[in-house]
Amino acid sequence: MGYSVAIVGATGNVGREMLNILAERSFPGVDVAALASRRSQGAEVSYGDRILKVKALEHHDFSGVDICLMSAGSAVSKEWSPRIAAAGAVVIDNSSCWRYDADVPLIVPEVNADAVAGFRKRGIIANPNCSTAQLVVALKPLHDRARIKRVVVATYQSVSGAGKEAMDELFAQTKAVFQIDEIVPKKFPKRIAFNLIPQIDVFMEDGYTKEEWKMVVETKKILDPKIKLTATCVRVPVFIGHSEAVNIEFEQPIGADEARDILHNAPGCVVIDRPEPGGYVTPYESVGEDATYISRIREDATVENGLAMWVVSDNLRKGAALNTVQIAETLINRGLIKPRKAA
Ligand SMILES: NC(=O)c1ccc[n+]([C@@H]2O[C@H](COP(=O)([O-])OP(=O)(O)OC[C@H]3O[C@@H](n4cnc5c(N)ncnc54)[C@H](OP(=O)(O)O)[C@@H]3O)[C@@H](O)[C@H]2O)c1
Numbered sequence: 001m002g003y004s005v006a007i008v009g010a011t012g013n014v015g016r017e018m019l020n021i022l023a024e025r026s027f028p029g030v031d032v033a034a035l036a037s038r039r040s041q042g043a044e045v046s047y048g049d050r051i052l053k054v055k056a057l058e059h060h061d062f063s064g065v066d067i068c069l070m071s072a073g074s075a076v077s078k079e080w081s082p083r084i085a086a087a088g089a090v091v092i093d094n095s096s097c098w099r100y101d102a103d104v105p106l107i108v109p110e111v112n113a114d115a116v117a118g119f120r121k122r123g124i125i126a127n128p129n130c131s132t133a134q135l136v137v138a139l140k141p142l143h144d145r146a147r148i149k150r151v152v153v154a155t156y157q158s159v160s161g162a163g164k165e166a167m168d169e170l171f172a173q174t175k176a177v178f179q180i181d182e183i184v185p186k187k188f189p190k191r192i193a194f195n196l197i198p199q200i201d202v203f204m205e206d207g208y209t210k211e212e213w214k215m216v217v218e219t220k221k222i223l224d225p226k227i228k229l230t231a232t233c234v235r236v237p238v239f240i241g242h243s244e245a246v247n248i249e250f251e252q253p254i255g256a257d258e259a260r261d262i263l264h265n266a267p268g269c270v271v272i273d274r275p276e277p278g279g280y281v282t283p284y285e286s287v288g289e290d291a292t293y294i295s296r297i298r299e300d301a302t303v304e305n306g307l308a309m310w311v312v313s314d315n316l317r318k319g320a321a322l323n324t325v326q327i328a329e330t331l332i333n334r335g336l337i338k339p340r341k342a343a
Helices: 013-024 074-086 109-121 130-146 164-178 210-222 256-264 317-333
Strands: 003-008 029-036 044-047 050-053 067-070 090-093 124-126 148-157 228-235 242-250 269-271 292-299 306-313
Touching: 003 013, 003 074, 013 029, 013 044, 013 317, 029 044, 029 050, 067 074, 067 317, 074 090, 074 124, 090 317, 109 124, 109 130, 109 317, 130 148, 130 210, 130 242, 130 256, 130 269, 130 292, 130 306, 130 317, 148 210, 210 228, 256 269, 256 292, 256 306, 306 317
Parallel strands: 003 029, 003 067, 067 090, 090 124, 148 228, 269 292
Antiparallel strands: 044 050, 148 242, 242 306, 292 306
16 A cells, blocks of 8 residues: 655656656655646646646645645745644655754654654654755764764855756856846846855855855754854855865864775765766766765864865755655654555
8 A cells, every 4th residue: 555645846846856756766655646836737747657737735635645745945834834734644844944843853864764753743844955964964974983073064056956947047147148148147146157156045143144054053953963063055057966065073083094984884875085087076977866975085184083075966866855755765664654545
């Protein structure tokens, strides 16, 4: 017996990837409903070799739904996630709306799968920010070995992290550069084609951006509240794939060779690290892949017990859709939910 799954935001970057991943992993879905705004009613999306007709969220009956994968932004999540949970479905929410609620577990299965059991309080589980997800996958095995004190991270985030309109903006601006047309930024605060922007999300009172704040708070919630982290988040003209330059200070000594070995055997991690031209992973190579890639692992002699590394992943997969599906699989594999239609 399979599960009844609804995807809210099925026409978006993340929603489409969720459909791909559910099909690729032969997720035990007996029926999958593709939902979006009224604008998309009747549109078609692919689910494996099937085509699904998109329905409007407000017209859907959630009474038989077991799992709802929410990916339609914070405003929709704020209103709908509690309503859908009240109808009896477990909501796995991709927006930032519920991540910081003490009664909502924030999960990256390779890191804190046990916390998933806390979903019963609200019926909602949150998926982290894309930059946090890949970072904690790489940090967790090193933290287990040598205890992380402090992390300094600079991100190089692709435009797909800001939704499908942001990808269109990079494409249109790039074309405009070659055609010597005028460029008027809409989605981004400045031109993104052949440029980069040191601002993601709004500014906070302390001068950091909200994206940077999210990385701090989410790393503490998922991995360890004692870890100090400071981030600089930058949007770059890459379509898909987030990259991070990470500097870590540990309590205990750990060398680059040992870190390489630990990460080589760690869940979700792939180490590609040869000190030669091309002996590392770039965001382009991460597209469509599930792994978090780690390259350029080296000792940082400027601090005691320091390491530096380069971390790359497909933000639409590990940063969003894949992690969401892995959370659903964790619930099923641990026997925490059963299909309601079978009951
Ligand atoms: N992209 C990433 O790397 C990433 C990573 C982690 C988390 N997230 C989060 O995932 C969510 C979706 O991101 P995305 O990149 O997929 O955005 P997107 O490409 O802009 O897609 C947005 C989706 O939401 C739907 N939607 C918008 N308003 C709606 C409404 N009132 N009712 C129902 N559906 C509505 C859209 O449907 P229409 O087509 O009908 O407008 C579309 O399917 C966001 O909360 C984002 O913060 C994204």
